[in-house]
Amino acid sequence: MEFLCYIIFPMQHQVEAWIWFIPLIIGAAVGGGLIGGLIGVICALLFPVKGNTLAVLGMQGAGKTQFLSNLRNIDYNDYSATLGEEKYEKFTTTIGNREVTVEGGIDIPGGSDYIKDYYKVLVDKNEIVFFIFNSYNYLNDRDYRNETQARLDFIYDLIKGQEKSTMLFGTFADQFKDDSERKDAYNRIKESVINKSYYPLFKSNYAILDMRNKKELDEKILLNIFK
Numbered sequence: 001m002e003f004l005c006y007i008i009f010p011m012q013h014q015v016e017a018w019i020w021f022i023p024l025i026i027g028a029a030v031g032g033g034l035i036g037g038l039i040g041v042i043c044a045l046l047f048p049v050k051g052n053t054l055a056v057l058g059m060q061g062a063g064k065t066q067f068l069s070n071l072r073n074i075d076y077n078d079y080s081a082t083l084g085e086e087k088y089e090k091f092t093t094t095i096g097n098r099e100v101t102v103e104g105g106i107d108i109p110g111g112s113d114y115i116k117d118y119y120k121v122l123v124d125k126n127e128i129v130f131f132i133f134n135s136y137n138y139l140n141d142r143d144y145r146n147e148t149q150a151r152l153d154f155i156y157d158l159i160k161g162q163e164k165s166t167m168l169f170g171t172f173a174d175q176f177k178d179d180s181e182r183k184d185a186y187n188r189i190k191e192s193v194i195n196k197s198y199y200p201l202f203k204s205n206y207a208i209l210d211m212r213n214k215k216e217l218d219e220k221i222l223l224n225i226f227k
Contacts, residue, residue, distance in 0.1 A: 051090055051101035052226065055122035057155065058132030059148055060110030063171040063211045067132060068107055070214055071222070084109065085118075095222045115151065123158040128165045128225060131155060131201075135170025135185055135208045149193065156198035167205040167225050174210045182208060 058064050065086075069076035072091050086107040093100055105126070108118050123129055131152065137144040152168075159166065170189060176182040186208045193199050207220040 051092075051103040052128055053103045053126040054105055055126040055129045056105075056107065056132070057119060057122065057130065057151070058110055059134060059137075059144070059151070062110060062132040062134045064110060064130075064132050065107055066211050067130070067217075070211065070217055071102070095218055095226050098226070100226045112147070115154065119151075119154065120158055123155065123164070124162075126164075128167070129155065129159060131166070131168050133168075133170055134172050135189060136172045136175035138170060138189060139185055145192070149196065152193070152198045152201065153196065156201060165205075165225055166201055167207075167221055168201055169206065169221055170208040171211045173208050174212075 056064050056068060066076045068088060071093055072088070073093060088104055088107060090104045091102055093102065106118075106122075108114050108122075133148045134144070138148055139145070170185075173182050173185075176185055189208070190202050190206065193202055205221070205224055209216050209220055211217065
């Protein structure tokens with residue numbers, strides 16, 4: 001039945017299945033009257049659209065909550081640290097010219113106290129892993145850099161052997177005075193981990209960006225992840 005639903009109603013993988021009247025209308029046209037419509041309703045009820053699942057991890061104050069807000073097209077002007085676990089509901093967002101559905105999840109604080117309790121669970125249960133850090137602090141604060149690298153090492157050990165999409169990005173690109181300095185920062189960060197076990201993460205999806213720039217977020221990160 002699931003295969004039949006996918007063949008007859010491929011658009012259900014692009015829109016919310018609770019909009020039952022859409023498969024009803026298409027079912028009537030494709031399957032022939034009432035029977036086709038009933039198949040559409042059954043497909044919507046039994047095989048709802050599954051969204052992408054995200055683990056958004058990173059350093060305290062790096063912009064995890066702002067990233068999730070940008071992804072949901074929600075204005076975010078509160079730059080204080082997240083103090084506890086905050087749940088978000090399933091949502092659909094536009095990336096490029098596509099509608100992408102994301103399952104509900106949790107936004108966790110960036111403090112080190114949350115690593116033991118949350119990182120393994122979130123990495124294991126989700127398909128896409130984001131790690132966010134402050135690129136300016138990484139280059140100018142040794143303790144911050146060491147802590148960032150320790151977390152990356154821990155995450156890499158968790159994802160080894162698993163099929164996960166990963167994306168690393170440094171925020172606060174606006175702290176660099178121009179594009180040349182920003183490009184230099186990008187290369188310096190990459191070179192700083194060239195001998196680390198998790199260096200492969202930096203060879204694929206890695207960027208430095210200004211989190212406030214939604215267009216840049218789409219082009220440098222989201223279009224590469226949500227294919």
